[in-house]
Amino acid sequence: MSKKKIVLAEDNTTLSLLLKFRLEKDGYELFMATDGKEAVELIENQIPDLILTDVMMPFISGLEVISHVRNKLELKTPIIVFSSAGQEEMVLKAFNLGANDFMGKPFSPNELVIRVKRLLNM
Template sequence: MIEKKKIVLAEDNSVLSLLLKFRLEKDGYELLMAKNGMEAIELIEAENPDLILTDVMMDYVSGLEVISHVRNKLKSKIPILVFSSSGQEEMVLNAFNLGANDFMSKPLSPNELSIRVRRMFL
């Protein structure tokens, strides 16, 4: 049996996170949920996921800080897909400069996310 790919999803909007969890689990991924950046970092360090999905704006620790931690402290090349509300170009550029692999603006399309996640594993 093929082991499921593990994805850490850091999103503080519980409705959106449940929708994305449902969609990605339907695609066969194992989802590890974080309500903020601090929980995301703890999950990433404990579980060594195959992919990180993170919102930029979260309480305690932002998505940008999550990217920085993964790239600079953990020295990890885990693919990171960032999402944020539109109209935050500077934050998107910062995310890419810190090492994000892809970006999606909110509101998210679960089907588009599914395709982008699949492409991360090709």
């Protein structure tokens, strides 16, 4: 069975590397983007099984990434969005655009892995 591919769009390098390490340990193949523009390119080239994106990123926001995936690419790929606490409006926008799940920062990498497994094993 081939590894499930995940695109991780996160501009915080420390968090990115932590999540990459944790998810690869569970057998996922990760593709890293440090901004929304890179994320869109990776999504178009890799057609991942899951997308993890921060809301606030350079160039293209996480919300624009969701919109691109759902409206331009017309993909049903599950999307988990991260955002710093206190951004309820962003969370609602993310869900309205087609996000499947949301996690407020800071969050537990172990909880993320559980949510990833739940979305990929539906």
